[in-house]
Amino acid sequence: MPSLSSPRSSWVAFVAWGLLLSTAPGCRDSPQSTSDAGVPVDSGTPDAGDPDAGTPPWDGTYTVLEERGDGTGDPGVLSRCALLPQMGESPAGGCFDPSIFDMSACDSSTLANIQKDGIYQVRLREEHALEDGGVEGSYYTVTMGLRSDGGPSTFYYRPITVDERGSDSFLVGHTIPVRDGGVTFTLAGCEAPSNRYFTGCFVRCTNGKVTERATADAHRMVWGEGEQESSGGLELVSETYVAQGTPVDIYVAKNHAYVVSALTYLRPGKAGGLSIYDVTDRRHPVLRKVISLPDDQLWNSVWTKGDALYVASQDTGIVVYDITNPADPQLVRRVPSSAPLAVHTVLVDGDRLYGMGLWPANNTLVFDVSKPLEPQLLQRLSFPLVDTYDAPHDAFAYQGRLYISHQKSGLHVVDVENPNDMKLLGTYAYPNATAHHNAVGTFAGRTIAFEGGENHGAHLRVLDVTDPAHIVKIGAFQLRPTVSIHNILLVGTRLYITWYQEGVRVLDVANPTKPRQVAHFNTHRETDPERTDDAFEGAIGIRVPGDGYVYVVDTSRGLLILNELPRDTQAGASSRQPR
Numbered sequence: 001m002p003s004l005s006s007p008r009s010s011w012v013a014f015v016a017w018g019l020l021l022s023t024a025p026g027c028r029d030s031p032q033s034t035s036d037a038g039v040p041v042d043s044g045t046p047d048a049g050d051p052d053a054g055t056p057p058w059d060g061t062y063t064v065l066e067e068r069g070d071g072t073g074d075p076g077v078l079s080r081c082a083l084l085p086q087m088g089e090s091p092a093g094g095c096f097d098p099s100i101f102d103m104s105a106c107d108s109s110t111l112a113n114i115q116k117d118g119i120y121q122v123r124l125r126e127e128h129a130l131e132d133g134g135v136e137g138s139y140y141t142v143t144m145g146l147r148s149d150g151g152p153s154t155f156y157y158r159p160i161t162v163d164e165r166g167s168d169s170f171l172v173g174h175t176i177p178v179r180d181g182g183v184t185f186t187l188a189g190c191e192a193p194s195n196r197y198f199t200g201c202f203v204r205c206t207n208g209k210v211t212e213r214a215t216a217d218a219h220r221m222v223w224g225e226g227e228q229e230s231s232g233g234l235e236l237v238s239e240t241y242v243a244q245g246t247p248v249d250i251y252v253a254k255n256h257a258y259v260v261s262a263l264t265y266l267r268p269g270k271a272g273g274l275s276i277y278d279v280t281d282r283r284h285p286v287l288r289k290v291i292s293l294p295d296d297q298l299w300n301s302v303w304t305k306g307d308a309l310y311v312a313s314q315d316t317g318i319v320v321y322d323i324t325n326p327a328d329p330q331l332v333r334r335v336p337s338s339a340p341l342a343v344h345t346v347l348v349d350g351d352r353l354y355g356m357g358l359w360p361a362n363n364t365l366v367f368d369v370s371k372p373l374e375p376q377l378l379q380r381l382s383f384p385l386v387d388t389y390d391a392p393h394d395a396f397a398y399q400g401r402l403y404i405s406h407q408k409s410g411l412h413v414v415d416v417e418n419p420n421d422m423k424l425l426g427t428y429a430y431p432n433a434t435a436h437h438n439a440v441g442t443f444a445g446r447t448i449a450f451e452g453g454e455n456h457g458a459h460l461r462v463l464d465v466t467d468p469a470h471i472v473k474i475g476a477f478q479l480r481p482t483v484s485i486h487n488i489l490l491v492g493t494r495l496y497i498t499w500y501q502e503g504v505r506v507l508d509v510a511n512p513t514k515p516r517q518v519a520h521f522n523t524h525r526e527t528d529p530e531r532t533d534d535a536f537e538g539a540i541g542i543r544v545p546g547d548g549y550v551y552v553v554d555t556s557r558g559l560l561i562l563n564e565l566p567r568d569t570q571a572g573a574s575s576r577q578p579r
Helices: 015-021 108-113
Strands: 003-005 118-129 135-146 162-166 169-178 181-194 197-206 209-220 236-240 246-253 256-262 273-278 286-291 299-305 308-313 317-322 330-335 342-349 352-359 364-368 376-382 394-398 401-405 411-415 423-428 435-443 446-453 460-464 472-477 487-491 494-498 504-508 516-521 539-543 549-554 558-563
Touching: 108 169, 108 181, 108 197, 169 197, 246 299, 246 539, 246 549, 246 558, 256 299, 256 558, 273 299, 299 342, 308 352, 317 342, 317 352, 342 394, 352 394, 394 435, 401 435, 435 487, 446 487, 487 539, 494 539, 494 549
Parallel strands: none
Antiparallel strands: 003 376, 118 135, 118 209, 162 169, 169 181, 181 197, 197 209, 236 558, 246 256, 256 273, 273 286, 299 308, 308 317, 308 342, 317 330, 342 352, 352 364, 364 376, 394 401, 401 411, 411 423, 435 446, 446 460, 460 472, 487 494, 494 504, 504 516, 539 549, 549 558
């Protein structure tokens, strides 16, 4: 049962999570919570489509799928090379010596395919000895950015200091100084079947001794094999660079787009804040105002209701603006007023405003916004933490229930009809959870949740949440194993997903057990100005307000406005538009 406390209750210290988020844009990005992106007269009410969007073609039957989590299991040996020194040994020539790698089984001539410039996600598969003499593996993913323009190439989140690349060789690495020596990270190439993928071996040494051995494969962050920029009718209408911070979220209301930016290391020295664009002419958005508050730089999410605009701030809580004049928002107040609180995302459902707070407590804040410019705190909803990184990340309100993506502890389903008696109805937890965002609708008489984590390889899972006490997985959809989902919007039977380096993906979920892609738009390009090798780069925020356009925020390119899918391509889609 969740712990419910009054606004005056003490907060649980949650500094570790806040410190983590202060440097990584991926977890401050703007999770959107419903398919209601704000039409010119915006109600703020979420709408997941028709009361029953799934029949035909789905009859409600399914097979329960095994839940393996995100980024778990053993992918198997990733390369044909091998590291010769064993754990604890000190290579005579050091850990940057190419001779410590056995490349005899590799076709080194193919390494010429590795381009001088490129952004990669690199999987490292570690080996672990078993008591019976066998070996098992586990993997994790790091990033790499190769440059030839004089700028620093990077690997494992640090500038490369050893760079030995030739037509038949590849070795990069760096050292982090420590008190008694240093920690070195070295990646050696084995084979490159194409210019978008290569394999190799990895070693980490601490003070000259081998402390980690791994095979590796590197996935270049270019468009999928054979893909064009777009498909299925998604076409670029306009592109507008956002100068503030790192753009992470968007809301559209009163013919204006409100783009939230955060202060991040991706754009050092560029303050976060709010950029307001007049989008009356979608082909030519006009910047009307830029807002940046010196003491308030970590803005992550935005929503509107009537003449009120709510911004989630990880510095001060929820910042409330008056948008009676939509081009000129006026600061009204910050809530809650009792003390600063790191709020990650906001969501409006009717006369309720929800704020998902990270620290100093893992509260979901519940406000009455029957007077939109005067939010009144009704309740703080909290749950036991799985670890110090657990917290509400985003939420979706549907039919009297709040579906909270609660990071490490998975998806929580809460009865929120009565603010004085909110009840936890059920939880869906899974291994290596980073529950980030979800959307919920009714299909063939069953309540279905589409849930996604935010982590390397996090994928879409489809859950039957009709009985919250017995949630089961009934479908899944995944792209490259190294790229993370971000935001999810359900419009009729179309699921719009911002998938970072995979761009925007649109799935037909009329049969939720078998999501199928019907359209895409690739926003991520290696050559985009200010593009980095960060894991959380690319398409991040999205709104589909039902005005014929899709509004997307890309961390480098800014505000992208796309044509919405042509109606004649939306086979099985609901004819009802979000309110």
